[in-house]
Amino acid sequence: GENVEQHPSTLSVQEGDSAVIKCTYSDSASNYFPWYKQELGKRPQLIIDIRSNVGEKKDQRIAVTLNKTAKHFSLHITETQPEDSAVYFCAASVTGYQKVTFGTGTKLQVIP
């Protein structure tokens, strides 16, 4: 089955700096890669996703990159703000198969 590894497990950055979270996956058939943000005590919520036919996607301060050959994908947050502090999960899934495998999570702390 799919195995998703995520690094780092914790990340502290100064407000205004960039944060990068990296994930690798094992199943070459995976073609959908969502990222979820979970604030303390709340539910995970999708912040951005990327499909395998795209190498990069941006949404304001957030960008994701995908390298299918290396089976790597990354989340980039620029100009971080205190409200970006949360646990971020990467995930991978295969079209037609109702299973999303999550990474182990990264706790991001943005220091004002």
Next chain:
Amino acid sequence: DTAVSQTPKYLVTQMGNDKSIKCEQNLGHDTMYWYKQDSKKFLKIMFSYNNKELIINETVPNRFSPKSPDKAHLNLHINSLELGDSAVYFCASSEGTGTNTEAFFGQGTRLTVV
């Protein structure tokens, strides 16, 4: 007007008891899930249902029995609760077979077994 709602939000119970968590979605989605999030925040899928049919069971002990009376509901019943069952349980839903779209999560049920 909550998209995915689960009850109760908190559940404290003694070892050996049987308890249920209910989940309902009003998004018209065909697929529903149960995830378990442990104290280290790992999110692990337990079950996936598509149109009331079980399609994924991730080696969950058979003390856990999901039930889907219709595609808008997926309840989780747990027999003979153990200390290790303490976790936050999230219900989620997404659009149907053949697509990969956003999973919408409920607010979670924090289960504490004492």
